[in-house]
Amino acid sequence: MYVVCKEHVELAIDRFLDEYEEAPDVVNLQETKFAKWDPPPHCEEKDCPHHAEFLVV
Numbered sequence: 712m713y714v715v716c717k718e719h720v721e722l723a724i725d726r727f728l729d730e731y732e733e734a735p736d737v738v739n740l741q742e743t744k745f746a747k748w749d750p751p752p753h754c755e756e757k758d759c760p761h762h763a764e765f766l767v768v
């Protein structure tokens with residue numbers, strides 16, 4: 712599972728494909744509320760300053 716900004720969503724999809732060999736679901740964090748989980752506020756790519764916008768799962 713990756714939590715990334717718009718710029719890194721392609722990268723996260725490629726990484727997911729490499730790792731799991733199937734296409735991920737991409738969830739827009741702005742449009743989705745989670746009952747038991749708060750997504751991290753920032754993109755998890757190293758040194759990326761942007762807000763997290765997508766969950767690749």
Ligand SMILES: [Zn+2]
Nearest residue numbers: 716719754759
């Ligand atoms: Zn990013």
